[in-house]
Amino acid sequence: MNANIETLTRDVTSYMAQVGRTAREVSRAIGRASTTQKNQALNAIADQLIDQMAELKIANALDMAAGKEKGLDAALLDRLELTDERIVSMAEGLRQIATLEDPVGVISDLAYRPSGIQVGRMRVPLGVIGIIYESRPNVTADAAGLCLKSGNAVILRGGSEAINSNQAIAHCIKKGLSLAELPTDVVQVIETTDRAAVGALLRLKEYVDVIIPRGGKSLIERISKESEVPVIKHLDGICHVYIDDEADKEKALRVAFNSKTQRYGTCNTMETLLVAQSVAADILPELTRMYEDEGVELRGCEATVSLLKKHSMDMSAAVEDDWVTEYLAPILSIKIVENIDAAIDHINRYSSQHTESIITENYTKSRRFLREVDSSSVMVNASTRFADGFEYGLGAEIGISTDKLHVRGPVGLEGLTSLKYIVLGDGHIRQ
Numbered sequence: 539m540n541a542n543i544e545t546l547t548r549d550v551t552s553y554m555a556q557v558g559r560t561a562r563e564v565s566r567a568i569g570r571a572s573t574t575q576k577n578q579a580l581n582a583i584a585d586q587l588i589d590q591m592a593e594l595k596i597a598n599a600l601d602m603a604a605g606k607e608k609g610l611d612a613a614l615l616d617r618l619e620l621t622d623e624r625i626v627s628m629a630e631g632l633r634q635i636a637t638l639e640d641p642v643g644v645i646s647d648l649a650y651r652p653s654g655i656q657v658g659r660m661r662v663p664l665g666v667i668g669i670i671y672e673s674r675p676n677v678t679a680d681a682a683g684l685c686l687k688s689g690n691a692v693i694l695r696g697g698s699e700a701i702n703s704n705q706a707i708a709h710c711i712k713k714g715l716s717l718a719e720l721p722t723d724v725v726q727v728i729e730t731t732d733r734a735a736v737g738a739l740l741r742l743k744e745y746v747d748v749i750i751p752r753g754g755k756s757l758i759e760r761i762s763k764e765s766e767v768p769v770i771k772h773l774d775g776i777c778h779v780y781i782d783d784e785a786d787k788e789k790a791l792r793v794a795f796n797s798k799t800q801r802y803g804t805c806n807t808m809e810t811l812l813v814a815q816s817v818a819a820d821i822l823p824e825l826t827r828m829y830e831d832e833g834v835e836l837r838g839c840e841a842t843v844s845l846l847k848k849h850s851m852d853m854s855a856a857v858e859d860d861w862v863t864e865y866l867a868p869i870l871s872i873k874i875v876e877n878i879d880a881a882i883d884h885i886n887r888y889s890s891q892h893t894e895s896i897i898t899e900n901y902t903k904s905r906r907f908l909r910e911v912d913s914s915s916v917m918v919n920a921s922t923r924f925a926d927g928f929e930y931g932l933g934a935e936i937g938i939s940t941d942k943l944h945v946r947g948p949v950g951l952e953g954l955t956s957l958k959y960i961v962l963g964d965g966h967i968r969q
Contacts, residue, residue, distance in 0.1 A: 558745030583714030663689035672753035775805030
């Protein structure tokens with residue numbers, strides 16, 4: 539390592555340590571802030587996003603131009619872009635968070651014990667949260683809002699490709715915090731694009747309580763491997779829709795089509811379609827034409843390829859890797875399965891435990907699917923695209939967790955808090 543690189547690394551490490559110290563200090567202030575004050579900040583930030591829409595789009599245009607020059611693919615550019623609609627959605631998400639019940643300080647399960655004491659549990663902030671993400675600048679607002687309402691300080695490290703957009707959003711956040719008379723450092727957006735900042739953040743176990751990565755598989759794998767701080771994560775979004783032999787055809791066509799084509803570059807987009815053998819001939823030809831009209835590349839199992847050939851439709855043969863691939867693109871793998879048993883077996887073998895849906899009119903099968911499919915979101919007769927914090931009424935989400943500890947599924951306010959036991963007595967002593 540030459541002297542210049544050593545100096546830069548040392549400077550970044552020092553900078554990140556200061557960010558961590560500051561976050562720990564202000565976490566106490568946000569932890570004790572009133573619900574009213576936090577809601578005032580959320581609404582003020584939302585106002586700033588709308589008021590500064592033109593400035594946000596100018597900053598985003600710089601990032602989009604740089605991204606195209608660097609050769610970012612269509613999925614990444616889609617995630618990066620800030621449209622009027624997405625900016626309004628960011629503001630709406632913050633306002634919705636402001637309307638949600640504040641989990642901090644809520645006491646549950648309070649009960650008397652034989653000794654006379656009362657024992658219960660109280661929700662408390664996690665403290666300081668570090669979030670590392672790529673491309674999507676809307677994460678900056680969503681994450682800031684959720685951490686703010688749940689009483690946490692947050693350190694946000696966005697991707698270098700969104701540096702201008704993220705800093706413009708950060709300006710709106712700090713102005714909103716200031717208007718609500720909260721410390722502006724409750725939300726810190728890292729200002730350097732130096733990759734060493736990520737490594738430094740992962741080592742801040744003295745100041746940071748949890749790391750949440752949002753981005754591609756390689757980023758999340760790296761963070762999971764290197765972090766000295768606990769991580770909440772999901773690696774892949776290999777989501778399935780199973781069309782049962784007792785499915786309503788119109789529902790099946792609508793849900794399967796929407797699950798794949800509503801948006802391609804998201805973790806809750808369907809990547810594998812499973813169809814019961816007895817209804818495949820009735821459903822697949824029509825559904826395949828719908829996908830082809832939308833420009834979706836299809837890859838099928840041997841039975842699927844053979845069936846569609848009879849309808850003069852060609853399809854690439856799926857290989858083993860297709861069942862474990864998150865395409866994030868207009869590509870879909872299709873498999874004909876014998877029945878619900880085979881569908882559940884396939885899902886539990888190949889799924890990334892993100893989101894799965896069954897299309898059926900059979901109540902017993904739907905309940906069995908809900909019980910036996912081991913994923914963070916399991917649905918009946920609904921598009922996988924609903925697996926989202928905003929759609930679940932969380933206001934916005936900070937990410938999806940496919941872990942089983944400490945939170946699973948879309949991570950909203952409760953996922954950013956912990957429980958501690960509280961004991962109420964009146965001079966009680968243990969005998």
